[in-house]
Amino acid sequence: MAMTVQELLAKIKDKDDKVRSATWLAAGEVGAPAVRPLAALACDTSTELEVGRATKRAIWKIVRSAGRPGADAEKNAVVVELLILLAEGQPTPLMREVLWMLSEIGGDESVLPVAKLLASQELCEDARCCLQRMPGDKSLGALRAGLAAAPHDFKSAMADALRARGVDVPDVPSKKLVPTKSTRVKPVAR
Amino acid sequence: MNKYSGNMPRRSFLKTIGAATAAGTALGFPQVIPAGVLAVEGKPGANSKLTFAHIGIGGMGGGHLGDMVGRMKRGECNIAALCDVDDQHLERASKVAGPQADVYRDYRYVLERKDIDAVIIATPDHWHGVQTVHAAERGKHVYVEKPACCTIEEGKAMITAGKKHKVAIQVGSQGRSTGDAYAACRYVVNGMIGKVTRVDCWHYASPGDGGGNPDSDPPPYLDWDLWLGPLRWRPYNSRYLHGVFRWFLESGGGQIRDRGAHVMSVAKYVMQADDAGPVTVEATGTAPTKGLWDTAVDMQVIYTFKNPDWVLTWNQPGKPVPMENGKMHGYGAVYHGSKGDLVIWGGDGGTNTEKKAREWRAPAGAKEVYRSPGHKEDWFNGIRTGAKTIMNIEAAVGVANLCILGNLSFILGRKLQWDQAKQEIVGDEEARRMMSVPQRYPYCL
Numbered sequence: 203m204a205m206t207v208q209e210l211l212a213k214i215k216d217k218d219d220k221v222r223s224a225t226w227l228a229a230g231e232v233g234a235p236a237v238r239p240l241a242a243l244a245c246d247t248s249t250e251l252e253v254g255r256a257t258k259r260a261i262w263k264i265v266r267s268a269g270r271p272g273a274d275a276e277k278n279a280v281v282v283e284l285l286i287l288l289a290e291g292q293p294t295p296l297m298r299e300v301l302w303m304l305s306e307i308g309g310d311e312s313v314l315p316v317a318k319l320l321a322s323q324e325l326c327e328d329a330r331c332c333l334q335r336m337p338g339d340k341s342l343g344a345l346r347a348g349l350a351a352a353p354h355d356f357k358s359a360m361a362d363a364l365r366a367r368g369v370d371v372p373d374v375p376s377k378k379l380v381p382t383k384s385t386r387v388k389p390v391a392r
Numbered sequence: 393m394n395k396y397s398g399n400m401p402r403r404s405f406l407k408t409i410g411a412a413t414a415a416g417t418a419l420g421f422p423q424v425i426p427a428g429v430l431a432v433e434g435k436p437g438a439n440s441k442l443t444f445a446h447i448g449i450g451g452m453g454g455g456h457l458g459d460m461v462g463r464m465k466r467g468e469c470n471i472a473a474l475c476d477v478d479d480q481h482l483e484r485a486s487k488v489a490g491p492q493a494d495v496y497r498d499y500r501y502v503l504e505r506k507d508i509d510a511v512i513i514a515t516p517d518h519w520h521g522v523q524t525v526h527a528a529e530r531g532k533h534v535y536v537e538k539p540a541c542c543t544i545e546e547g548k549a550m551i552t553a554g555k556k557h558k559v560a561i562q563v564g565s566q567g568r569s570t571g572d573a574y575a576a577c578r579y580v581v582n583g584m585i586g587k588v589t590r591v592d593c594w595h596y597a598s599p600g601d602g603g604g605n606p607d608s609d610p611p612p613y614l615d616w617d618l619w620l621g622p623l624r625w626r627p628y629n630s631r632y633l634h635g636v637f638r639w640f641l642e643s644g645g646g647q648i649r650d651r652g653a654h655v656m657s658v659a660k661y662v663m664q665a666d667d668a669g670p671v672t673v674e675a676t677g678t679a680p681t682k683g684l685w686d687t688a689v690d691m692q693v694i695y696t697f698k699n700p701d702w703v704l705t706w707n708q709p710g711k712p713v714p715m716e717n718g719k720m721h722g723y724g725a726v727y728h729g730s731k732g733d734l735v736i737w738g739g740d741g742g743t744n745t746e747k748k749a750r751e752w753r754a755p756a757g758a759k760e761v762y763r764s765p766g767h768k769e770d771w772f773n774g775i776r777t778g779a780k781t782i783m784n785i786e787a788a789v790g791v792a793n794l795c796i797l798g799n800l801s802f803i804l805g806r807k808l809q810w811d812q813a814k815q816e817i818v819g820d821e822e823a824r825r826m827m828s829v830p831q832r833y834p835y836c837l
Contacts, residue, residue: 219603223681230805252603252682259679259686266804269822302624305830306822328624331830359833366830366837378834379526381500383618387482392491 204231207239214243214256222256229260230267234279237261238287241300245293258299269307277307284308288315298328305332310340317344326356334363342367349374442509442775445473445502445532447523449485450634452537452564453514457485459768460512464490473502478634479613497615499523503530510775513537514564516637517644521546522622524561524785525837528553533775535768537564538653539795540788542645545828547789548815549837554785560774562767562781563788565657569764570743572750576727576736577662577761579749585729588663590703593655594710595723597690598639598646601683605631622831631684639685641799642829646687647708649795655723655739657783657791659704662727662736664761666787669812670695670704670794675801677708693798706798713737716747800826 205213205225210232213225229236243249244257267273268280287300301319304312313336319329330348333341345367349360361374446457453476463469474485475496482495496502502511503526510533513523521541527534528550540563541547554561567573580588607627610616616628623642638644660666673695677688691708712720713735721744724737737744754760764770764782774781793815800823801808809818817823831837 219682223679227679251606255603255682255684266822270804270806271820298624306825327832331624331832334830335825335828337825362833362836363830376834378836379500379503379529380834381496381498381504383498383615385479385482385495385497387479387486387495387497389493389495390486390489390491 207232207236210236210260211239211243214240214260215250215253219252222253226256226260226263229263233264233268233276234283237264237280237283240264241287241292241296245296261299262303265303265307281308281312285312285315288319294324297325301325301328301332305335308332308336310338312336313338313340313344317348320344320348320352320360327359330359330363334366342369345369441467441469442772443470443472443507445475445505445508445511446471446485446489447475447499447502447511447513448515448519448537449474449476450478450481451514453481453512454485454488456512456514456535457488461488461490472508473505475499475502477615477618497618500526503527503532509533510535510560516619516633517649518542518623518637518642519621519835521550522831522835522837524550525553528557528559528561531557531559533560533771535562535564535771538657538783538788538792539563539645539649540653540785540792542642542649542792542796543826543828544793544796544815544817546837547792550785551789558778560771560778560781561785561788562771562774563653563783563785564767565653565739565783565788565791566741566767567654567658567739567743568661568782569767569770570741572743572745573658573661573736574761574763575752576658576734576745576749577664578754578758579745579752580662580727580729580734581664581759581761582754584731584749584752585727585734586731587700588702588727588729590705590728591659591663591725592705592707592710592728593652593659593723593725594707594712595647595651595655597709598687599685600680600689601631601639601685603683605629605684618835620832621835622829624832629684636685639687641686641803644687645795645799646691648688648691648693648706648798649792651723651739652706652795652798653788653791655725656704656706656794657788658736658739658743659725659727660787660791660794661782663702665697666790668697669790669815670797670810671698671812672696672807672809673794673797673801674807675798677802688799688802691798691802693801695794695798704794706794715744 214222216222240257240261244254265280268276284300284304316329316332319325333345345363352360357374358377361371364371444460446453449457460471464471471489471493473494474489476482477497486495511527513536517539520536524534524536541550607629610628638650644650675693677691680689693706695704713726715721715737721737727734734749735746770782773779797808804823808823811818817827
């Protein structure tokens with residue numbers, strides 16, 4: 203019999219790391235209803251470091267379990283929960299995790315909420331990567347719109363995402379091979 | 393084959409150099425002849441010294457540097473540049489390499505230099521794909537540490553770049569270049585253990601993480617942004633580096649991707665299966681109970697191959713087989729044939745096989761297999777002649793894909809179906825998306 207959300211939350215806070223790990227490994231069976239309670243626990247600043255890590259792993263386990271073939275209803279339910287987290291606004295580290303989770307299982311319904319974060323200075327790169335990974339015309343359209351709206355210093359990154367999706371973007375130069383970082387180390391005396 | 397390649401007789405070559413030098417002197421040109429002058433583009437002349445740069449000089453990179461400095465002291469090559477994101481590594485390496493080697497933090501400065509023929513890349517695994525592709529795009533030959541890549545799509549990009557820019561890429565699974573791997577391969581290929589239907593690899597477990605380390609500011613000598621490179625942003629934590637990057641699924645992939653790239657490289661070589669891939673991959677394992685590391689501690693992966701049918705298993709820790717001297721080896725593989733078994737211990741530079749294979753004398757008409765003259769020598773030969781190296785990028789990606797697919801099955805907790813012809817996972821949309829991981833700009837393919 204699957205754990206309840208309350209059992210999951212109790213066990214994931216256990217002092218014994220073996221209990222915590224067994225709990226997050228089994229989180230997939232609890233599914234979507236556990237996503238937001240786990241996220242709340244992860245964001246609670248009083249949560250102990252290792253409990254926080256186990257909590258994050260539990261959400262990932264739920265995402266990966268829901269993404270299995272033939273489990274579309276479970277997957278859609280998890281995506282809904284992730285989108286609620288995005289809409290509510292969370293601490294940046296959690297928002298980043300949510301974006302990468304959506305990159306694995308999100309569909310067209312996720313494109314607009316993710317695309318909005320292209321305007322976030324802290325999350326734009328993760329949002330770009332998420333859109334790059336999500337297949338379909340809608341995410342491609344969001345990348346095109348994102349390029350048009352991007353500030354000058356983010357255009358190359360947006361253009362690269364489009365190139366990765368097979369779109370020719372001739373008018374935005376690539377910066378991938380342009381060196382930018384110098385060392386203060388000098389070669390041994392010449 | 394160009395006329396200045398390795399097949400040119402030394403006497404003719406020297407005659408040509410003499411004529412070229414005399415002509416150059418007469419015209420007021422310097423008499424130093426760079427590696428590329430007497431050859432077609434991308435293939436330095438047979439007797440010219442190659443000029444190298446080292447990218448990533450801690451850990452294995454330090455070992456490569458020591459090896460190449462030895463070659464430089466014997467007059468065989470030049471070392472023109474060193475690069476690392478850790479200033480402490482750079483300071484140490486500069487003392488080893490000498491004053492002629494410039495030092496850089498950003499590998500792209502190295503790639504801009506036209507005097508550098510080839511690069512030796514020994515950075516953490518998450519950089520292998522990007523740096524190899526970028527180096528190839530700049531026309532540099534590449535020796536890159538194993539595993540070749542961290543994702544399926546990285547591997548495809550590396551193969552494409554190597555072909556397009558006609559550079560020699562050797563991946564550091566050097567077990568294939570050992571005499572015992574050659575002996576074992578020849579023994580198996582000639583049917584001495586019959587038809588091989590199963591290869592069981594064993595390897596000791598990955599370490600668990602003690603846990604407890606919180607995130608912090610990076611040390612002043614480390615460029616954390618450049619260390620992360622293609623990976624998504626996260627705060628610095630001392631548990632990420634240096635050598636311990638291996639215990640993260642993203643950056644190292646655990647024992648299966650680190651040492652599996654040795655043991656399973658030898659397996660694919662012995663089975664002459666570089667062009668083959670599995671049809672199914674199924675992994676089980678245990679995750680660390682605490683800490684930041686997330687690679688499997690114990691792990692079993694079953695790969696099934698079709699046409700010919702055989703099974704490859706990765707067992708962590710599995711059942712080690714004692715060596716002939718009675719000592720135990722931490723990793724290796726047993727090849728099960730219809731007429732008997734063969735054991736190969738190790739799989740890296742310290743590969744050993746059984747006496748029956750080592751001492752087997754091939755009869756007339758026996759099948760022969762390629763024998764590498766040494767892993768670096770094989771690469772140098774590839775640079776000069778265009779010959780395919782023993783751990784060429786296609787072969788290395790094939791091995792890395794085994795490791796990647798094993799980890800993906802472990803992460804997802806389900807069996808995967810693989811289409812070798814199309815080089816893609818089938819029937820699992822989430823797993824398909826995980827064949828690539830979008831990389832942080834500008835550190836991307």
